[in-house]
């Protein structure tokens with residue numbers, strides 16, 4: 221289905237598969253005062269190119285899953301725009317939400333809860349194709365094929381129930397389920413995070429092979445920087461609902477621009493007992509996304525913060541093309557007035 | 564068996580040297596733990612031996628279900644007594660833990676030995692303030708006045724670097740962020756000056772920038788207070804940051820043990836080698852990761868022989884006969900694999 225011209229490719233190779241513009245989602249904060257808002261996703265923009273893997277990193281609560289759910293229209297955005305292969309999502313002359321979901325599938329961390337416990341896994345995999353209009357027998361055949369593709373013998377594993385599978389096997393079923401309706405894009409939200417290292421490596425290899433085979437585009441969300449570096453072409457770093465840095469994977473890891481990205485990388489254990497980390501790169505916990513800090517949201521923890529950082533929110537910088545490397549920090553803006561700003 | 568080359572050092576030689584009885588703070592011998600129900604028996608821990616000297620950090624490294632938590636819980640006798648069969652011996656500071664009565668156990672827990680967990684809410688009581696809980700623990704184990712106990716609680720919160728400690732004394736656990744809650748639990752664990760700290764993945768649930776702070780804190784406190792520590796983790800990087808020695812667990816057995824640098828740089832056991840290769844850390848993006856095929860065995864149906872054999876690329880017929888006995892390539896450097904003598908000899912050449 222993939223090697224030759226993809227019938228579904230409407231916009232052509234140069235048209236980004238997905239463009240997110242100024243996406244925002246705020247929630248009412250539970251338990252807090254009426255006016256308090258969780259700014260889960262705040263003014264997030266990025267472009268996802270056909271065939272690439274974009275990694276999204278950031279600490280717990282920074283809005284990664286909320287962003288994923290916005291992209292799939294599982295929750296309504298407060299504002300912003302979403303363009304899939306050149307067509308605005310949910311707009312009068314654009315692509316419908318149903319059509320979007322045929323094109324974009326998601327795999328979650330918690331592989332157990334996303335499979336029906338009372339259904340043999342082959343039926344879970346066949347369910348998608350069936351709902352999307354295939355005949356029952358066809359859907360079943362598609363499910364068997366897909367189980368083979370993810371490395372599970374359909375005769376042995378197909379009839380099993382989720383509780384009869386290991387974590388790695390369940391995650392393979394979830395991947396099969398996501399791919400069974402032949403999506404063009406897959407959002408992987410901590411899809412390997414719950415797996416043991418030896419099994420995680422198997423699933424990462426599988427994901428890379430399937431991406432090639434089916435010409436897929438991945439949005440890969442993870443808190444494991446090593447894994448993100450390995451699998452992503454480009455990386456987007458989030459902090460408290462905002463994008464703080466975006467660029468090619470190697471550039472981000474070799475020459476991070478934002479103080480938060482640097483702190484995050486510097487917090488990674490060394491794997492070498494002779495070079496242990498003696499000083500934590502930053503102190504304190506990430507603040508609550510309820511009424512987050514003014515200006516640059518990282519300023520209370522940033523070793524370089526100056527008054528301007530609390531007063532004004534830094535811009536992400538001019539993102540022009542695929543390889544642009546940009547970060548939202550006043551030190552990178554000559555006009556900001558920060559004493560360390562590059563002139 | 565007798566045609567085999569003699570291992571570099573025998574187990575008998577090891578006992579009585581640096582790892583001998585007199586010095587050990589912890590001495591675990593032939594520990595087995597089984598969970599028995601009418602339907603099945605789970606062989607969670609299958610003959611585990613290790614010792615910890617005062618002031619030493621032993622990391623137990625292993626994947627999910629390998630028996631790390633069960634081993635720690637057995638040491639505190641925290642397993643459900645009715646369904647659990649424990650055999651072997653556990654000595655902590657000379658006390659036979661498996662023989663202790665209820666009162667003696669109460670004194671052991673939180674006194675001589677403290678435990679910290681991945682989820683601090685399992686150790687902290689949601690209905691009391693942090694200050695009250697720590698002070699109560701101090702009073703129970705050390706006696707003294709209420710005011711002195713509260714002063715000690717404040718000291719402890721300062722010791723674990725909780726900002727504005729005096730104010731935090733009156734906070735309830737849910738009012739603290741994840742990192743602060745973890746620090747509060749550590750403060751409580753340290754309140755009676757334990758000689759042994761049992762830490763079960765205490766930083767796993769924390770964000771990266773917070774995890775490293777807590778790790779560095781634990782490492783500093785452990786050194787300053789001279790606590791022997793058993794630190795359970797599935798994360799090689801965390802072990803590299805904190806361990807003096809590493810014991811690698813697989814299917815309820817320690818399959819490799821040694822000084823942290825040796826185990827991470829020159830692993831002996833094929834499982835440890837596979838674990839290192841399959842942990843993503845700076846591998847080339849051009850190639851697949853060297854994954855270990857298959858998955859860990861079902862602990863309800865453990866076959867005879869090396870439990871790793873079904874997944875091992877170096878398996879030979881001997882591996883299926885019996886679980887290989889510990890083999891030593893140097894004092895304190897052990898692996899349970901039939902290939903060890905060959906490997907060790909090759910390395911010595």
Ligand SMILES: Nc1ncnc2c1ncn2[C@@H]1O[C@H](COP(=O)(O)OP(=O)(O)OP(=O)(O)O)[C@@H](O)[C@H]1O
Nearest residue numbers: 247248258260279280281282283284285286287509
């Ligand atoms: N339905 C909701 N109602 C209220 N708050 C919400 C809701 N969903 C998410 N949030 C809040 O929005 C913020 C972002 O959450 P999100 O799940 O997107 O974070 P994340 O980056 O995926 O974190 P993690 O790494 O823990 O998965 C959090 O503070 C969360 O509590």
Ligand SMILES: Nc1ncnc2c1ncn2[C@@H]1O[C@H](COP(=O)(O)OP(=O)(O)OP(=O)(O)O)[C@@H](O)[C@H]1O
Nearest residue numbers: 598605607626627628629630631632633634797862
């Ligand atoms: N109370 C119990 N009853 C029955 N089986 C149990 C009990 N506690 C643990 N087990 C089983 O014993 C085995 C070892 O469990 P343990 O919790 O020690 O693993 P672990 O190495 O700590 O794993 P993880 O990294 O997931 O915490 C597992 O198969 C587990 O399911």
Ligand code: SF4
Nearest residue numbers: 516519522529549550
């Ligand atoms: S804008 Fe200021 S506070 Fe924010 S990262 Fe840059 S220097 Fe630090």
Ligand SMILES: [Mg+2]
Nearest residue numbers: 284285286409
């Ligand atoms: Mg999430």
Ligand SMILES: [Mg+2]
Nearest residue numbers: 631632633763
């Ligand atoms: Mg455990």
